Structures are given as structure tokens and as C-alpha cells.
Amino acid sequence: MLRRLAENFKANTNTAVLTAAVLGALLLQLNLLSGQLELQRQQFEQQVGTASTSLNERVRLYVRRKSVGLLKSSNTKDSTVTINTPMGQTTLSWSSGQQELTSGFGDSSMISGFFENFQNSLPWAAQLTDLEMDSIITAQLKINGVRTAPKWAIVENGYLSQLVSQEFEPGQTTFNYVLAESFFGPTRQLLLYFPSERVYLARSVYLSLIASLLFSAVILVAFFGVQRQGRKQKRLALVKSDFINNMSHEFKTPLATINLAVDALMKNGEQMTPEQMQSYLSIVKKENKRMNAQMESVLQMSMLDKEELTLDRSIIDVSEVLQEAVNHFKLAVEERQGWIDLNLAQGNYQYFGDRTQFKSALTNLIDNAVKYSEASPRISVQLSESDTSFNIFIKDRGIGMDEDTQYQVFDRFYRATKGNIHDVKGHGLGLSFVKDIIEKHGGVISLKSQIGQGTTFTIELNKNSGDD
Numbered sequence: 001m002l003r004r005l006a007e008n009f010k011a012n013t014n015t016a017v018l019t020a021a022v023l024g025a026l027l028l029q030l031n032l033l034s035g036q037l038e039l040q041r042q043q044f045e046q047q048v049g050t051a052s053t054s055l056n057e058r059v060r061l062y063v064r065r066k067s068v069g070l071l072k073s074s075n076t077k078d079s080t081v082t083i084n085t086p087m088g089q090t091t092l093s094w095s096s097g098q099q100e101l102t103s104g105f106g107d108s109s110m111i112s113g114f115f116e117n118f119q120n121s122l123p124w125a126a127q128l129t130d131l132e133m134d135s136i137i138t139a140q141l142k143i144n145g146v147r148t149a150p151k152w153a154i155v156e157n158g159y160l161s162q163l164v165s166q167e168f169e170p171g172q173t174t175f176n177y178v179l180a181e182s183f184f185g186p187t188r189q190l191l192l193y194f195p196s197e198r199v200y201l202a203r204s205v206y207l208s209l210i211a212s213l214l215f216s217a218v219i220l221v222a223f224f225g226v227q228r229q230g231r232k233q234k235r236l237a238l239v240k241s242d243f244i245n246n247m248s249h250e251f252k253t254p255l256a257t258i259n260l261a262v263d264a265l266m267k268n269g270e271q272m273t274p275e276q277m278q279s280y281l282s283i284v285k286k287e288n289k290r291m292n293a294q295m296e297s298v299l300q301m302s303m304l305d306k307e308e309l310t311l312d313r314s315i316i317d318v319s320e321v322l323q324e325a326v327n328h329f330k331l332a333v334e335e336r337q338g339w340i341d342l343n344l345a346q347g348n349y350q351y352f353g354d355r356t357q358f359k360s361a362l363t364n365l366i367d368n369a370v371k372y373s374e375a376s377p378r379i380s381v382q383l384s385e386s387d388t389s390f391n392i393f394i395k396d397r398g399i400g401m402d403e404d405t406q407y408q409v410f411d412r413f414y415r416a417t418k419g420n421i422h423d424v425k426g427h428g429l430g431l432s433f434v435k436d437i438i439e440k441h442g443g444v445i446s447l448k449s450q451i452g453q454g455t456t457f458t459i460e461l462n463k464n465s466g467d468d
Contacts, residue, residue, distance in 0.1 A: 018223055022216050029212045037205045044146065044201055045175075051137075051144040052177035052190050058140055063127050124154055124188070125162040133163050137190075148200040155189035169193075235408075254287035261287075311354035311440055318349040318358075318390050318461070319383055325362040326381055329370055338377035340366070345384040351461065353441050361437040362392070365457050368431070369396035372455070385463075389443075392459040401449040409447070410435045 124133070137152055153170070154163040160170070168191075175192035194200065261280045269277065326342045333340045369379045373396055382393040401409060410431050438445045442462045449455035 015224070015227055019220065022219055026212060026216050030209070033205045033209055033212075036208075037202060040201050040205070044197075047144045047146050048141065048175055048192065049177065051140045051146060052175070052179065052192070054144075055137065055140055055177075055190060056179040056188070058136055059124065059128070059133075062132070062136055066127075123156055123161060125156075128163065130163060130165065134165055148194050148196050150192050150194050153191040155191060157187055251291060254291050257287045258284050311357060313352050313354055316351055316353050316355045316358065318351050318392075319344050321355060321359045322362060322381065322383055322392065325359055325366055328363060329366050333370060333377045333379065336370075336373075336376050338373065338375075338379070340377065340379040341381065343380070343382045345382075347385040349383065349385065349390060351390065351463075353461075357437050358441060361434040362394075364431070364434045365394050369394060369398065369455070372396065373398040388463055390461040390463065392461075393456060394459075395454065395456040397454040400451040400453050400455055401447075402451055406447060406449055410445075 128136075133154065134152070137150065141147075141150065150165070151168045151172070152165045153168050153173075154161045170191065172193045173191045174194070174197070175190075177190045177192070179188040179190050261283045265272070265277065265280050272280075323342065323344075326340055330340060366379065366381070370377050373379070378397045380393070380395045382391075382395075384391050384393075435445055438459055438461075442464075444460045445457065447455055447457050
């Protein structure tokens with residue numbers, strides 16, 4: 001167990017190192033972003049504080065300009081206004097063309113100062129509306145670089161005034177600034193909080209974080225893709241090497257047999273009887289036919305790769321084709337003291353397909369069931385139908401397959417027997433060919449297998465796909 005873990009670790013060392021490096025870089029980036037977020041928070045608090053410090057003067061100027069706007073007139077006629085003061089009502093008169101106020105006071109600066117002090121002593125709620133106050137606060141925050149909308153409230157002399165933004169919640173207040181504090185005048189406070197403060201502060205940080213995560217993910221995906229492709233290429237190279245060894249062996253044996261038969265004919269042909277010559281010639285023909293069959297299977301797979309193999313479709317009876325494929329192996333199975341059983345459920349098995357190619361695929365499956373049965377073959381073949389498909393089951397009680405073999409068994413050139421071990425003939429094209437033919441017929445092939453228990457292949461032919 002430990003040895004296997006050590007081998008797996010050794011085989012995936014590069015992957016583990018790169019993954020650790022990327023994760024380490026990501027953690028470092030997160031740490032830097034956390035520091036950047038804290039720095040932005042401090043800068044934000046400073047900006048809000050600076051804006052609040054200037055708010056009292058900005059409101060005073062706004063009220064003064066607003067008052068002056070009320071006092072101005074567009075014509076030269078005299079105008080009057082009455083204001084309430086602690087000493088009673090005072091009526092002021094002025095003309096748009098005059099430079100001095102005609103209220104009976106000689107010094108206009110005295111009146112202006114008195115009027116300004118009087119305004120400062122009045123509550124802001126009596127001089128401003130909610131919208132005006134909100135506009136002033138928002139503008140002052142923007143001047144100081146704060147671009148998110150606040151919720152605010154004005155407190156005067158310890159009481160919450162009528163100047164409150166919509167949906168203000170006192171319990172959520174995060175900023176509290178004293179705007180004016182005087183023994184004679186009102187004490188004003190500004191309560192503030194920002195509903196979108198976290199998103200506002202983290203917006204740039206989140207963008208950096210998302211970019212880091214994206215780049216890290218791209219690096220990991222690219223690396224794992226290269227690793228997977230590399231393993232696939234390595235496995236393909238090994239499988240192709242195995243295929244070449246197997247193919248060489250499969251061609252070497254009939255060639256050697258043909259060579260021996262030809263040598264015997266050349267050396268002893270004159271002394272041979274017609275029966276002996278016929279025997280040697282039949283050996284040559286048989287081995288030549290065997291080589292042609294092997295070459296044909298290779299050419300078929302080449303045609304499938306190039307999409308040059310087309311199906312010669314016609315109406316076929318799936319049950320008849322399956323019966324012919326089973327009958328082809330009955331004698332071989334009986335010679336090994338085994339049996340092959342065919343169970344055909346009643347139904348209409350008319351299908352639009354290529355009889356020759358479909359029979360070849362079934363023959364390959366049954367041939368595998370015979371070859372991979374160690375003792376007497378015991379094979380069950382079943383055909384049934386559902387509302388949408390024809391279902392073929394080919395079950396053997398042979399050696400079975402492990403998970404790795406099941407994963408690769410339909411790959412091109414793959415064989416369960418490796419290298420120069422030739423206890424089972426062939427060069428790994430059978431099941432790949434079967435899968436391609438079944439899929440060209442619009443079907444699906446799958447398998448279930450267990451070591452020592454055997455293998456079951458299942459073919460599902462879509463009834464509708466045969467009509468295309």
C-alpha cells in the first residue's frame with residue numbers, strides 16, 4: 001500500500017509541485033489584497049472625516065447664498081422683508097440699485113454680521129430641506145473622493161432633527177462627527193453610514209482577486225491539460241509499440257509457415273505425391289488467407305479513421321444476423337466442451353443497417369467471449385426489444401477485466417495481453433472496430449465485467465436511427 005502511494009506520488013511530483021506553487025502564490029496574493037483593503041478602509045475614513053469637517057462651512061455658505069438670492073430683485077423697485085430676531089421682528093428695506101441697506105443702520109457689514117449670526121443660531125431644519133442637505137453632503141463627499149451614496153442624519157443639541165435621509169437606521173451608524181459646538185449656539189452632529197461601503201471598498205480588490213483566481217485557474221487547467229495529453233501520448237506510444245510487436249508476430253507466423261511449405265515443395269516436390277503437394281499448397285493458401293484477413297482489419301480501421309467507411313444499408317433482420325454469428329462459433333465452442341446459448345425474445349427485429357458490417361461487429365464480440373474463456377466457454381447471447389431500441393446481450397464466464405482494462409478496452413490498438421505474450425491472438429483492433437460500427441448504426445455499446453466472473457457486453461440499437 002505504502003509502495004503504491006510512493007509510486008503515485010513520484011509519478012505526480014510535477015503536478016503536486018506546480019499545484020503547491022500556484023496555491024502559494026494565490027495565498028500570497030490574498031494576503032497582499034487584504035493589506036490593500038485595510039489601506040483603502042483607512043483612506044476612506046480619512047476622506048469621510050475631511051468631508052465632514054468642511055460640511056458646516058459649506059452649509060453656512062449655502063444658506064447665506066440662498067438668503068441673498070431671496071433678498072435680490074430683478075427690478076429697481078424698493079423691496080422689504082420681515083425677519084424674526086430674539087429682540088422681536090425687524091423689517092429690512094432695500095433697492096436693487098443701492099449699495100447700502102436702508103434699514104436705518106449706517107454700517108451694512110454690521111447688519112450682515114448680525115444676520116449671519118442669527119442664521120447660524122437657527123436650526124438647519126428651519127433653513128434647509130432634506131433634498132438640499134442630501135445634495136450638500138453628497139457633493140462634499142465627492143469633492144473628497146467618496147463616490148458611494150450615504151445614509152445620514154443631523155443631530156442638534158442631542159436630538160435627532162428632521163433632516164434625515166430616507167430609510168436611515170440609527171443602529172447602523174458607523175461615522176459620528178461633531179460639526180459645530182458652541183456655548184451659545186446649537187451643537188450639531190452628523191451621523192453617517194454607507195450601505196454599499198464593503199462593496200465600494202472591495203471593488204478594486206475583488207477585481208484583482210478575480211483576475212488572480214482566473215489566471216491561476218488558467219495555469220492549472222493548461223498544466224493539467226498538458227499533463228493529461230502527455231500521459232495520453234505516452235500511453236498511445238506504448239500501445240502502438242505493443243501493436244507493432246503483436247502485428248509483427250501475427251504476420252511472422254504465417255510467413256514462416258508459408259516459407260517452410262515452399263521450401264519443402266522446392267526440395268522434395270518431385271518425390272511428393274499429388275496428395276502431399278495438395279496438402280502443402282492448402283497450407284500456403286490457408287496462411288495467405290489468414291494474412292489477408294489481418295490486413296483487411298487494419299485497412300478497415302484506417303478507413304474508419306478517415307471517415308471513408310460507408311454503410312451499405314438495407315432492411316435486415318437483427319435476429320437472423322445474430323443467429324448466423326452464433327452458429328459461426330458453435331463448433332469451436334463444442335470442441336472445447338463448452339456451450340453457447342441464444343435466447344431470442346419474440347418481436348419484430350427489422351432494422352435498416354449494413355448486414356455485413358453489423359455481423360462482423362457481432363462476430364468480434366462473440367470471438368472475444370470464446371478467446372477469453374480459460375476452460376470450457378459458456379456464453380449466453382440474448383436479444384430483446386423495448387419501445388425505443390433493440391437490446392443485445394453477450395455474456396461470457398471468462399477471465400473478466402479489471403477497471404483499467406475496462407477503461408481502455410475500446411481504445412485503438414489496446415490489448416489486455418501485452419508485449420510478446422501471445423496467449424490470445426489479434427492486434428487490438430476488434431473492440432475499437434465494433435464500437436465504431438455500432439455507433440455508425442446509431443447504437444451504443446457498453447460493458448460490465450469482474451475479474452474471474454466474466455464480461456457482459458450490451459448493445460442498444462435505436463429503432464429510429466435505422467430509418468435515417
